[in-house]
Amino acid sequence: MGSSTAIVLSELIQLHSLAKTLSDQLNQSQVELSRTIARDIIFAIEKTICAAKTCIPGEAEHELSNGRVQFFDKTIREFDCREQKMPKKRKTLRGWASHVRVSTEEGAEMPHDGHSWRKYGQKDILGAKYPRAYYRCTHRKNRGCSAMKQVQKSTENPSVLDITYLGNHTCSNSQQDYSASKSHLLDQHQRFLDRQKNLIKHLDFQSQHNQDPKSMESFPSSVVLDGTKADNEFFFSSPLMSPVSTGSNCLSLPPFDPELDELISAAISEAESPVMDFDFMREFGMMDVETQFDTSIFFA
DNA sequence: TCCATTTGACCCTC
DNA sequence: GAGGGTCAAATGGA
Numbered sequence: 001m002g003s004s005t006a007i008v009l010s011e012l013i014q015l016h017s018l019a020k021t022l023s024d025q026l027n028q029s030q031v032e033l034s035r036t037i038a039r040d041i042i043f044a045i046e047k048t049i050c051a052a053k054t055c056i057p058g059e060a061e062h063e064l065s066n067g068r069v070q071f072f073d074k075t076i077r078e079f080d081c082r083e084q085k086m087p088k089k090r091k092t093l094r095g096w097a098s099h100v101r102v103s104t105e106e107g108a109e110m111p112h113d114g115h116s117w118r119k120y121g122q123k124d125i126l127g128a129k130y131p132r133a134y135y136r137c138t139h140r141k142n143r144g145c146s147a148m149k150q151v152q153k154s155t156e157n158p159s160v161l162d163i164t165y166l167g168n169h170t171c172s173n174s175q176q177d178y179s180a181s182k183s184h185l186l187d188q189h190q191r192f193l194d195r196q197k198n199l200i201k202h203l204d205f206q207s208q209h210n211q212d213p214k215s216m217e218s219f220p221s222s223v224v225l226d227g228t229k230a231d232n233e234f235f236f237s238s239p240l241m242s243p244v245s246t247g248s249n250c251l252s253l254p255p256f257d258p259e260l261d262e263l264i265s266a267a268i269s270e271a272e273s274p275v276m277d278f279d280f281m282r283e284f285g286m287m288d289v290e291t292q293f294d295t296s297i298f299f300a
Numbered sequence: 301t302c303c304a305t306t307t308g309a310c311c312c313t314c
Numbered sequence: 315g316a317g318g319g320t321c322a323a324a325t326g327g328a
Contacts, residue, residue: 119305121320134319138304150319 101154102161115169117149129155137169145170 117135124131130153137145147169154160 118303120322122306123318123320126317132318 099162099164102163103157103159115147125152127155128152130158143170 116138118138118140119133119135121134122131123134132150132152135149135151137147139145146167148166150164150166152162154162
């Protein structure tokens with residue numbers, strides 16, 4: 001892994017941690033909009049981290065000399081630890097297998113992953129509080145598709161689903177849908193990230209015209225939207241400035257800002273896309289890498 | 301009637 | 315023999 005990759009990954013991991021902290025703080029309020037945006041940030045960063053991890057051959061190189069490297073290695077180990085905690089499969093897995101961890105709202109249905117599955121069994125697993133469900137592709141009979149998956153609720157957190165995918169989809173429809181949607185998903189994800197950047201730039205611009213520049217020097221590239229304020233009036237603050245209040249840390253934007261409104265709406269609509277294609281994620285480096293992301297935004 | 305889910309029994313691996 | 319994975323009959327809903 002080159003030093004630039006290490007730096008990018010290190011920065012992403014730190015951003016991920018910040019966003020998670022932000023999300024946890026927001027969970028204590030009733031600000032759905034800001035919570036959704038925070039989850040979007042976490043989801044985007046987690047995807048990028050996992051993709052970047054696939055570039056790591058073996059262990060991380062120690063090329064960074066500042067304290068960040070310690071954080072970087074620690075986080076890598078945390079990701080790897082989750083993988084090691086996976087229960088060992090007794091039977092040899094045919095082909096490849098990948099494991100994803102999906103966070104859902106309590107009682108919500110399993111998120112749609114772009115394929116149709118038929119449940120063929122359920123077993124109580126030793127040491128697990130919840131049973132493991134076994135699914136195979138609906139097209140197993142007519143198209144001989146051998147894809148299977150196992151779904152199990154996490155004992156520690158019932159809102160988290162551990163999903164293990166076994167085998168590849170060979171059913172033609174899924175492959176066609178997958179190929180057709182892959183470029184679309186790539187484009188969609190990129191546009192979502194671009195809009196987030198534009199939103200942040202816009203906020204920076206607004207802040208320079210409404211706030212003492214010196215007080216905004218440390219304004220980070222993450223924002224908090226406080227929806228508890230009056231309609232059409234948002235308050236932004238740095239996650240490093242806590243708590244969010246109407247104090248000097250907050251920036252009040254004028255109401256009825258069509259550009260800002262469009263940016264926010266676009267970002268939210270992108271994030272509410274109902275399709276979450278796990279094959280797509282595996283394609284971009286998640287094979288055999290446990291991934292955790294929050295799909296609860298789909299059930300809001 | 302068809303299809304998906306449930307569930308007990310059986311099979312396989314360790 | 316224990317435990318995980320799969321089969322297939324029973325069941326229920328559309």
